[in-house]
Amino acid sequence: MNLDLSSLRSVLAAAEHGSFRQAATALNIKQSALSRRIRHLEEQFGVLLFERSSGGVRLTSAGTSLAPAARRLFDEIDDMITAAQLAHRGEAGVLKAGFGTAVSTSKVRTVLAEHIKSFPAIAIQVTERSPAQLAAALGTGDVDVAIVAGEARQHSGPTMSLWSERIVAALSSRHPLSNSEVVDWSDLKDETFLLSQWEPGLDLRNLILKKLAAPGDAPKIETWNASNENVLGMVEAGIHVSIHFESWTSLAYSGVRFREIRDASGPSHITFTACWEEHNRNPALARFLETLRQTHHPTTLT
Structure with a gap:
C-alpha cells in the first residue's frame, strides 16, 4: 500500500478544524482536492474516517484511532528532516x-x-x-x-x-635551578636532557639543538622509547632534566618543578x-x- 502523506495531512487538518472548507484554506488547496484526498485514503483503508454533516465533520472511531499515529509519523518525519539538515550543516553526525x-x-x-x-x-x-x-x-x-x-x-x-604553548623546563625538586622562577637556556647547557621519542619529542630535540648547539659543543640529549609521563617520573627521581610544553605542568609530580625557559628573545613556544x-x-x-x-x-x- 502506497500511503499518501498529503492525504494524511488533510485528515489531520480536517480533524483540527472540524471542517473540510477550513482545512482546505489552512492547507492552501481547494476543498474539492482535500475531499478527494480523504476519500482516497478511506477507500485504501476500507473505513470511514469522518462523519460528514451540514455542520461540519468529526472523526469516526477509526479516524480517532488513526489521528494520533499520523501525528507521531509526521513528528518522526520532521525529526528525520531536522537530523538530515543538521548533518548537512555539520551540526550533527560523527x-x-x-x-x-x-x-x-x-x-x-x-x-x-x-x-x-x-x-x-x-x-x-x-x-x-x-x-x-x-x-x-x-x-x-x-x-x-x-x-x-x-x-x-x-x-x-x-x-x-x-595555538602555541610556552616551553618549560622539568627539573627535580632537588635540582639547584628548581628554586628559580625562570631558567635561562644558558643555565642548562651542561645538563643532560631526557626526552620521549613520542610526540613532540623531535620538535623538542630540535629546539634544544637550536638554543644550545655550538660548533664542536652539542648538548647532551637522551631519547627514550617511553611516554612523557615516564620521562617525568625519571626526572622526579633525579635523572637528568627535561623540557615540555606548559600544559604538562598540570600533572601531579610532587618531586618535579616546572620553570619557564627564556633567552634574550624571550620565552620559547611550540x-x-x-x-x-x-x-x-x-x-x-x-x-x-x-x-x-x-x-x-x-x-x-x-
Missing part, C-alpha cells in the same frame, strides 16, 4: 578526532569541550596515537582530523597552525597543528575546522 598529545593535559580538552557544548548533536570519537599512526589513520579515513604538537612532518595534506585530508567531505569535519579557524587560529587572536 567526528573522529586523533591527538598526538594527552587530551587530559592539553588545551585540546578545552577545544573539545567547547565544540561539544556548541554542537551537542555531534558525537566525537577520540583516539591518541603517534604522529606517524595519525598520518596513516587520516589516509584510511579512520581519523577525520588530527591535532599534534609541533610540525606535522608525516602528513602531506592540508594543515592549520593553532605550536599545535591540525591536519586533515582534502578529500574528506564529512560535514562534521568542516564544522570543526571552521570552529578552529574562528577561535584558535593565530590570525584571529588579539
Whole structure:
C-alpha cells in the first residue's frame, strides 16, 4: 500500500478544524482536492474516517484511532528532516578526532569541550596515537582530523597552525635551578636532557639543538622509547632534566618543578597543528575546522 502523506495531512487538518472548507484554506488547496484526498485514503483503508454533516465533520472511531499515529509519523518525519539538515550543516553526525598529545593535559580538552557544548548533536570519537599512526589513520579515513604538537612532518595534506604553548623546563625538586622562577637556556647547557621519542619529542630535540648547539659543543640529549609521563617520573627521581610544553605542568609530580625557559628573545613556544585530508567531505569535519579557524587560529587572536 502506497500511503499518501498529503492525504494524511488533510485528515489531520480536517480533524483540527472540524471542517473540510477550513482545512482546505489552512492547507492552501481547494476543498474539492482535500475531499478527494480523504476519500482516497478511506477507500485504501476500507473505513470511514469522518462523519460528514451540514455542520461540519468529526472523526469516526477509526479516524480517532488513526489521528494520533499520523501525528507521531509526521513528528518522526520532521525529526528525520531536522537530523538530515543538521548533518548537512555539520551540526550533527560523527567526528573522529586523533591527538598526538594527552587530551587530559592539553588545551585540546578545552577545544573539545567547547565544540561539544556548541554542537551537542555531534558525537566525537577520540583516539591518541603517534604522529606517524595519525598520518596513516587520516589516509584510511579512520581519523577525520588530527591535532599534534609541533610540525606535522608525516602528513602531506592540508594543515592549520593553532595555538602555541610556552616551553618549560622539568627539573627535580632537588635540582639547584628548581628554586628559580625562570631558567635561562644558558643555565642548562651542561645538563643532560631526557626526552620521549613520542610526540613532540623531535620538535623538542630540535629546539634544544637550536638554543644550545655550538660548533664542536652539542648538548647532551637522551631519547627514550617511553611516554612523557615516564620521562617525568625519571626526572622526579633525579635523572637528568627535561623540557615540555606548559600544559604538562598540570600533572601531579610532587618531586618535579616546572620553570619557564627564556633567552634574550624571550620565552620559547611550540605550536599545535591540525591536519586533515582534502578529500574528506564529512560535514562534521568542516564544522570543526571552521570552529578552529574562528577561535584558535593565530590570525584571529588579539
